[in-house]
Amino acid sequence: MPLTKPRILTYRMTGAERRFSLRTLVALSSLPLFGVVAAFGLAPDTSTTDIAPETVIEAIALPSLADAANAGTFERETVIQSGDTITSALGRLKIDALEIQRLLATDAVRQLAASLRAGKRIQATTSPDGQLLSIRFERRDGPVLTILHQGDSYIAQEDSDQIETRVVMRAGHIVSSLYGATDSAGIPDKIADKMADTFSTTLDFREDLRRGDTFSVIYTVKYRNGEPVSTGELLAAEFVNAGKVHRAVLYRDASGHESYYTPEGQSLKKGFLRSPLEFSRVTSNFSSARKHPVLGYTRAHTGVDLGAPTGTRVKATGDATVEFAGRKGGYGNLVILRHQNGYETYYGHLSAFAPGMRRGRAVSQGEIIAYVGATGIATGPHLHYEVRIAGTPYNPLTVKLPGSPSLAAAQRGRFLQQTAGWSEKLGLLRGTNLAALD
């Protein structure tokens, strides 16, 4: 009985496939509540009755033995237990000690013996008289290894690598910090960063977090031979902050550009970031008259000062062209960016510029343009940040900044086709009210 890989394990993602059928949604809702985290793969054509979380964890690709169809052969299978040696595992397959010695004389099996992993399977095929014909090993770091009996010796054969992308869903809630909670939920930092970044225009993850806030993320993980090898993309996220629901879904337009939107199609990429620094505190506010801490006399403070250590990365707050990058009086090292519609932003007292910062260069929102310092007239390391409109400085913390356009009506159908399933799932994940462990 050939064991083929259950399709539910694999949701191979091509751009065009990143959408969900109704059936898959029904399948998800029929799952028993999954403890702290839930991880499973989905195939668009899965029948709902196939899905059970246990299957996902247990089912591992195990193609049939090459000669399983031959009448008169016997198959045995065992799963490696913790504490097993290759000898004890093979012993359970009724392979005699002498044969085990001969197997261990092959390089491939010796290597395998040194990296046994509990849960991996071994299948042996024998002839009616007990002669070992072949043996297949699932391995920790590679494709399935087959050892074939040929004449008096054994030859090793490797299956080709199995690469697949699985969709993972996780949820948690905040006890003390975002990263504490995402770590507890087993969410990779890359995904936690992306979530923080995606919601950064509506939520300040340092200031606004509340104990009991909940979050859910849906993302992809690349697997090789059943082992996770790299984290892929954040597909959707939800963050419930002080009762207010924030949601994001990834949308890929026809030309391949990816961006996060609310499920209603509102762009989450704002025209401007709230702050050019990831973490900072305002040490001096915008004011029309303040006593200057160094110069001693009273004059307008045309921006905000954001306290941060020297070397902290400074991001462009909006898409722009570099207007100026160099030294300028009390500003010290200064970058001036020119944005659309007469907006300019100033970044002063910098310790250094990012490579290639020169007049005329295009920069994207969020791109690192420079590093915090204390050049020019400054009492300590901080970023002086200004927003000017048609040359006049406005308070960056309160000025109304232009937003990003929402989705064009023509894209609506495509958008919903790609993202509606994720939105539904975010709701279902929240319903599970998963526990945080931190």
Ligand SMILES: [Zn+2]
């Ligand atoms: Zn300042």
